[in-house]
Amino acid sequence: MKRETPSMHNRVNRRLFSAGLGAGLVAGTAPFNIVRAQGAALKIAVILPRSGYLAPAGQSCHRGALIAPKVLSDYGYKVELIHIDCESNADVARTQAERAINDGAQAVVGAFDSASTLAIAQVCEQRKIPFVVNIGASPQLTEQGYKFLVRNFPTGGMLVTNGLKLIKDELAATKLDAKTAVFLHANDNFGTAQRAAMDKIFPAAGMPFQLLESIAYDPKAQDLSVEVTKVRALNPDLLIVVTRAADAIKMVRDMVRQRFEPKGIISPGSPGLYDEEFYQALGPLADYAMYNLPWANPKSQMTQALEAAFKPANPGFRFPVECFNVGFTFEALLVAATAFKKAGTTDGTELMKAVRATDIAEHVMIGPAIKFDDKGQNVGIPSAAVQNLHRTPTVTLPADVATATPTLPIPGWQKRT
Amino acid sequence: MSDMWAAIPPRGRIVLAMLLALLLVAPAVLDRYLMSVLILIFYFAFVGQAWNIMMGYAGQLSLGHALYAGLGGYVAALLWFYFGIGPWIGVFAGVAVAAAFGAVIGWLGFRFGIQGVYFALLTIAFAEFTRIAFDNMAFTGGPSGLFLLYDEHRAGEWWNLRGGPMLFYYLGLILAAGGALLTAWLSRSRLGYQWLAVREDQEAALSLGVGAFRAKMIAVLISASMTAIGGVFLAFYNNSLFPSQAFEIGRSIEIILAPVIGGLGTIFGPIIGAFILTPLGETLIALTAKFGLDLPGTKAVFYGLTLMIIITLRPDGVWPWLKRLLGLELKP
Numbered sequence: 017m018k019r020e021t022p023s024m025h026n027r028v029n030r031r032l033f034s035a036g037l038g039a040g041l042v043a044g045t046a047p048f049n050i051v052r053a054q055g056a057a058l059k060i061a062v063i064l065p066r067s068g069y070l071a072p073a074g075q076s077c078h079r080g081a082l083i084a085p086k087v088l089s090d091y092g093y094k095v096e097l098i099h100i101d102c103e104s105n106a107d108v109a110r111t112q113a114e115r116a117i118n119d120g121a122q123a124v125v126g127a128f129d130s131a132s133t134l135a136i137a138q139v140c141e142q143r144k145i146p147f148v149v150n151i152g153a154s155p156q157l158t159e160q161g162y163k164f165l166v167r168n169f170p171t172g173g174m175l176v177t178n179g180l181k182l183i184k185d186e187l188a189a190t191k192l193d194a195k196t197a198v199f200l201h202a203n204d205n206f207g208t209a210q211r212a213a214m215d216k217i218f219p220a221a222g223m224p225f226q227l228l229e230s231i232a233y234d235p236k237a238q239d240l241s242v243e244v245t246k247v248r249a250l251n252p253d254l255l256i257v258v259t260r261a262a263d264a265i266k267m268v269r270d271m272v273r274q275r276f277e278p279k280g281i282i283s284p285g286s287p288g289l290y291d292e293e294f295y296q297a298l299g300p301l302a303d304y305a306m307y308n309l310p311w312a313n314p315k316s317q318m319t320q321a322l323e324a325a326f327k328p329a330n331p332g333f334r335f336p337v338e339c340f341n342v343g344f345t346f347e348a349l350l351v352a353a354t355a356f357k358k359a360g361t362t363d364g365t366e367l368m369k370a371v372r373a374t375d376i377a378e379h380v381m382i383g384p385a386i387k388f389d390d391k392g393q394n395v396g397i398p399s400a401a402v403q404n405l406h407r408t409p410t411v412t413l414p415a416d417v418a419t420a421t422p423t424l425p426i427p428g429w430q431k432r433t
Numbered sequence: 434m435s436d437m438w439a440a441i442p443p444r445g446r447i448v449l450a451m452l453l454a455l456l457l458v459a460p461a462v463l464d465r466y467l468m469s470v471l472i473l474i475f476y477f478a479f480v481g482q483a484w485n486i487m488m489g490y491a492g493q494l495s496l497g498h499a500l501y502a503g504l505g506g507y508v509a510a511l512l513w514f515y516f517g518i519g520p521w522i523g524v525f526a527g528v529a530v531a532a533a534f535g536a537v538i539g540w541l542g543f544r545f546g547i548q549g550v551y552f553a554l555l556t557i558a559f560a561e562f563t564r565i566a567f568d569n570m571a572f573t574g575g576p577s578g579l580f581l582l583y584d585e586h587r588a589g590e591w592w593n594l595r596g597g598p599m600l601f602y603y604l605g606l607i608l609a610a611g612g613a614l615l616t617a618w619l620s621r622s623r624l625g626y627q628w629l630a631v632r633e634d635q636e637a638a639l640s641l642g643v644g645a646f647r648a649k650m651i652a653v654l655i656s657a658s659m660t661a662i663g664g665v666f667l668a669f670y671n672n673s674l675f676p677s678q679a680f681e682i683g684r685s686i687e688i689i690l691a692p693v694i695g696g697l698g699t700i701f702g703p704i705i706g707a708f709i710l711t712p713l714g715e716t717l718i719a720l721t722a723k724f725g726l727d728l729p730g731t732k733a734v735f736y737g738l739t740l741m742i743i744i745t746l747r748p749d750g751v752w753p754w755l756k757r758l759l760g761l762e763l764k765p
Contacts (some may be wrong), residue, residue, distance in 0.1 A: 066729035205576030
């Protein structure tokens with residue numbers, strides 16, 4: 017049962033050492049644990065749900081982590097990564113965080129879902145190891161008073177607020193006069209949370225259209241014909257959706273069958289409309305769907321460097337489709353690496369001070385410099401309006417980083433090639 | 434209690450005493466990682482023991498036991514979150530709510546003769562609709578989860594289960610040992626023999642005057658209550674609860690694996706099962722990483738294969754074989 021680990025060796029060694037030299041000398045050995053930055057690499061545990069029900073997203077993040085060391089090295093940062101699969105299970109996330117720190121991890125990045133993130137956060141807090149959250153929208157993560165946690169990802173509320181604001185911008189940019197909308201959403205965890213945020217934020221958002229109704233659906237349903245019939249009967253100008261990939265495909269197919277053609281299909285911040293299977297299953301019918309999410313800045317040099325590294329390493333995947341998960345995972349590693357370079361030490365407390373003081377102007381995702389507030393939240397992450405054009409996610413707003421202009425109203429189903 | 438101790442053969446008493454002594458002093462030499470693994474072992478041994486009472490002794494298959502753990506955890510956590518009521522009091526409320534749910538399930542199942550897989554489906558259905566209900570209740574945090582505030586200033590408050598791994602290690606050990614003792618006591622009681630009679634042949638038991646309905650209801654109530662206590666333990670250990678994780682069928686399967694692998698209807702089966710399964714998972718993670726088998730799911734494949742091999746070689750569980758091998762069989 018008892019398995020020797022590096023930390024156990026350390027423990028025994030310290031004990032023997034202290035027996036020989038006395039308590040005073042032992043206190044003086046503490047600095048030996050601190051590796052000076054010159055020439056050394058920061059050892060980071062990257063804990064992601066690469067199997068289990070969150071595997072697709074976890075693997076996408078993992079692809080970002082795999083290419084990160086080379087790109088970071090090109091920018092003068094040295095990192096060594098320990099890749100850990102937490103199996104979409106908080107219990108595993110916790111034990112593996114303990115193991116990784118025993119194995120010498122000096123910082124932790126992860127963990128995509130809130131349950132695993134919180135389990136890791138407790139370990140990092142108790143062991144004084146910086147923890148940079150790559151993806152995790154639950155607002156409470158940065159409301160728990162953790163001193164060794166920062167999050168470079170928007171909260172659920174930020175996603176919806178930014179998403180709704182961008183819908184206004186999209187309508188203004190295309191001069192589309194939309195008067196009505198229906199909100200159609202999956203009734204899973206994410207969809208229900210987005211609905212709650214919509215109910216709270218929409219009335220005060222000053223949107224130029226009326227929300228006729230919110231309709232929930234079971235994402236595991238065989239088809240969405242009933243829900244689409246309901247929407248069609250209301251005949252809204254805009255269809256606002258929160259979907260996953262499989263149900264987004266069913267939704268579009270039923271819209272085509274029922275010849276329901278709204279002026280726009282827009283997600284205020286959800287996956288589904290930009291997954292590879294959405295493009296593969298629907299072909300040209302996948303085009304013109306819009307989603308307002310934090311996105312990789314196509315004009316950033318660092319994004320271009322990341323894409324250049326991504327292509328040969330992942331020939332079966334497209335960077336524009338993966339850039340959300342890849343970009344945020346890379347940025348979390350960038351935060352840790354930058355702090356290490358600045359702090360010049362792997363001592364957790366000192367490293368965390370540097371993480372808290374992060375100010376990174378050049379990075380991958382659209383937005384201002386990466387900075388954290390007192391709670392460890394980056395509050396400056398904006399969303400971008402992204403539209404499927406030629407089966408590729410394309411940034412259409414904000415204008416300064418866009419590579420195309422938004423298209424609204426969207427062409428009818430029969431008018432696509 | 435002395436009867437139970439006397440029933441254990443001398444060699445068994447020595448092994449048991451040594452094991453307990455080892456576990457008591459283990460935190461002095463173990464690192465945090467191994468302690469976190471042992472905490473999970475204790476948890477699964479305890480909730481596995483709870484499920485063992487219902488299935489192993491009373492013969493009632495529940496595949497929705499996560500329901501009770503989730504309810505226990507949520508009730509105690511909500512009392513702490515909203516009213517500052519500590520888990521030592523909250524656990525009673527959690528147990529009461531879980532037992533009430535158990536009573537409804539048991540009454541529906543046993544009153545209307547729902548048995549076997551149909552009873553199992555009933556337990557799954559209750560767990561599922563409770564998950565959906567918690568997903569849609571704002572005061573429980575909904576799908577975004579319920580977070581218990583982490584406050585390092587309260588780290589020493591063991592009476593509020595605010596502490597580090599050491600606290601949860603010893604608490605887990607007490608639960609695992611206490612669960613085994615309770616099961617041992619119940620199995621040798623009149624009720625325990627009634628459970629066995631009902632499990633083996635309910636019609637025959639009824640003809641002998643055994644109150645099958647009463648015996649089965651008590652089994653469900655005890656099992657639900659114990660599982661709820663386990664749920665409170667886990668909720669305060671993790672400091673968070675999510676409906677999708679607390680009530681899902683995957684969690685129920687995790688609960689039943691240890692007694693199935695260790696040996697159904699035995700006192701030490703759930704403990705042996707937990708001591709096999711949790712370290713097996715951790716060892717496979719370490720081995721797949723060491724040998725560069727970095728493909729996601731590799732561990733799950735090896736884990737599944739190992740379980741299949743164990744079940745094929747020891748269909749009655751590991752403990753009955755192990756106790757014969759070590760000469761640790763209980764005296765009648």
